[in-house]
Amino acid sequence: MVEKDRELQNMRSQLEALQSDLDREQTIKGKLQLQIAEMSTTNMTLEDRSRALRAQIDFLESDSKQQSDSFADMEARLQEALRSAEEAHQKLIKEETERRILFNKYQELKGNIRVMCRVRPVLDPSEGGEAKIMFPDLKTSTQIDVTGPEEKSSLGIASRKVVPFEFDRVFSPSVHNQEVFGEISQLVQSALDGYNVCIFCYGQTGSGKTYTMSSADGMIPRATHMIYDTITKLKEKSWTYTMEGSFVEVYNEELNDLLTPAVDGKRKLEIRHDDARKQTTVLNCKSVALDSADKVEIMLRQAQNNRSVAATKANERSSRSHSVFILKLVGENSATLERCEGTLNLVDLAGSERLKHSGAEGDRMKETQSINKSLACLGDVIEALGRGSSHIPYRNSKLTHLLQYSLGGNSKTLMFVMVSPLEAHLKETLTSLRFATKVHNTHIGTAKSTKKTRERVSDSS
Ligand SMILES: Nc1ncnc2c1ncn2[C@@H]1O[C@H](COP(=O)(O)OP(=O)(O)OP(=O)(O)O)[C@@H](O)[C@H]1O
Numbered sequence: 001m002v003e004k005d006r007e008l009q010n011m012r013s014q015l016e017a018l019q020s021d022l023d024r025e026q027t028i029k030g031k032l033q034l035q036i037a038e039m040s041t042t043n044m045t046l047e048d049r050s051r052a053l054r055a056q057i058d059f060l061e062s063d064s065k066q067q068s069d070s071f072a073d074m075e076a077r078l079q080e081a082l083r084s085a086e087e088a089h090q091k092l093i094k095e096e097t098e099r100r101i102l103f104n105k106y107q108e109l110k111g112n113i114r115v116m117c118r119v120r121p122v123l124d125p126s127e128g129g130e131a132k133i134m135f136p137d138l139k140t141s142t143q144i145d146v147t148g149p150e151e152k153s154s155l156g157i158a159s160r161k162v163v164p165f166e167f168d169r170v171f172s173p174s175v176h177n178q179e180v181f182g183e184i185s186q187l188v189q190s191a192l193d194g195y196n197v198c199i200f201c202y203g204q205t206g207s208g209k210t211y212t213m214s215s216a217d218g219m220i221p222r223a224t225h226m227i228y229d230t231i232t233k234l235k236e237k238s239w240t241y242t243m244e245g246s247f248v249e250v251y252n253e254e255l256n257d258l259l260t261p262a263v264d265g266k267r268k269l270e271i272r273h274d275d276a277r278k279q280t281t282v283l284n285c286k287s288v289a290l291d292s293a294d295k296v297e298i299m300l301r302q303a304q305n306n307r308s309v310a311a312t313k314a315n316e317r318s319s320r321s322h323s324v325f326i327l328k329l330v331g332e333n334s335a336t337l338e339r340c341e342g343t344l345n346l347v348d349l350a351g352s353e354r355l356k357h358s359g360a361e362g363d364r365m366k367e368t369q370s371i372n373k374s375l376a377c378l379g380d381v382i383e384a385l386g387r388g389s390s391h392i393p394y395r396n397s398k399l400t401h402l403l404q405y406s407l408g409g410n411s412k413t414l415m416f417v418m419v420s421p422l423e424a425h426l427k428e429t430l431t432s433l434r435f436a437t438k439v440h441n442t443h444i445g446t447a448k449s450t451k452k453t454r455e456r457v458s459d460s461s
Pocket residue numbers: 119120121123173203204205206207208209210211212315317318319350351418
């Protein structure tokens with residue numbers, strides 16, 4: 001019994017061991033079945049993907065000829081586009097050269113010397129009575145009628161003459177600097193095209209010369225901004241430009257550098273002409289590379305501080321010197337190897353009032369005499385150019401000597417005659433307008449119709 005009992009115990013423990021073995025194997029089997037299920041799913045997915053890839057390969061293989069054909073077609077079209085872009089670029093460069101020639105012809109037809117008149121507004125009623133100035137042609141804006149001072153005939157009858165003047169353009173007091181610049185921008189373009197250009201402001205003290213030329217939105221800052229814009233656009237036509245500015249004044253027939261303060265010990269400036277290049281250099285004069293627009297503003301401020309300003313009875317702030325802003329523009333074309341060298345001179349002339357009226361004495365008298373002399377020389381040079389004289393008296397004054405290559409020849413000149421709207425300045429106004437008419441009646445270069453001035457008489461009442 002004991003024996004049998006032991007056997008039974010053994011059998012039981014064997015059975016338990018077998019049972020636990022069986023359980024373990026079943027768990028393993030369950031896990032394996034799960035893995036098999038997962039793998040068969042993965043397998044199905046891979047088979048699907050493989051089928052899709054095979055289909056794609058079949059598609060690509062079947063299409064490869066068509067694709068290589070279209071690639072070759074695209075390549076040919078690209079080459080064609082590059083060729084026509086190059087052709088267009090060359091055409092653009094050629095057209096720029098042609099534009100320069102045509103533009104210059106057009107400028108010559110307009111006359112190489114032009115005169116424009118600008119009347120400034122009355123700034124304040126305290127300035128005094130207004131002169132009777134009319135602008136009869138609103139369409140072309142080329143006429144200005146000024147009612148002169150009262151005159152008595154031998155019979156004692158008082159009358160006032162209406163004096164009509166005609167210029168290339170007349171700006172009434174309401175016109176802003178922007179519109180004025182619109183009229184001169186073509187000349188700035190000419191300077192960029194390699195011509196020497198001279199723009200003067202002429203007129204009595206306080207008539208608006210400095211306002212027009214070098215105020216914050218005057219011709220100088222506007223011209224330099226236009227030049228920067230144009231230079232940037234010309235880059236695509238293979239043109240690269242350098243721009244250099246200097247600023248000098250002619251005071252008592254002496255040249256001064258306005259960019260070097262007096263304290264820095266100025267050296268004597270000397271004018272040198274290069275007849276072959278038709279270019280002028282001023283020895284010992286500071287010249288600034290104008291590679292950004294703000295450099296111009298700094299330069300103008302510096303020049304303003306250094307400019308000789310002296311008091312006269314006519315105007316406390318009267319500027320008694322001529323200032324000349326010289327902008328040298330050198331352009332080079334990398335495609336056509338063309339080179340051009342132009343100069344833009346922007347000249348703010350000293351007040352043109354006559355000696356008697358300015359009430360000047362001593363040093364002031366000497367200033368006024370030298371101003372009058374140089375203005376008269378300017379008139380003589382223009383007159384001699386108009387006559388086609390073989391001798392042009394450039395050397396008679398520092399101003400005309402300095403501007404020799406920018407007056408006459410192939411250069412372009414514009415004179416602004418500035419007019420004060422005040423009755424008190426009427427005589428000076430008429431003198432300025434008569435001088436400007438003389439200049440306007442001068443023709444330099446190609447044909448230009450000259451217009452004569454007629455004077456009408458009206459009753460003073
Ligand atoms: N078109 C204008 N619009 C508004 N103000 C102007 C105009 N023209 C001139 N002025 C003003 O008139 C005054 C005299 O002008 P400006 O100083 O330019 O005269 P000027 O002819 O240069 O005199 P000067 O010979 O003394 O240098 C200034 O206060 C200026 O701001």
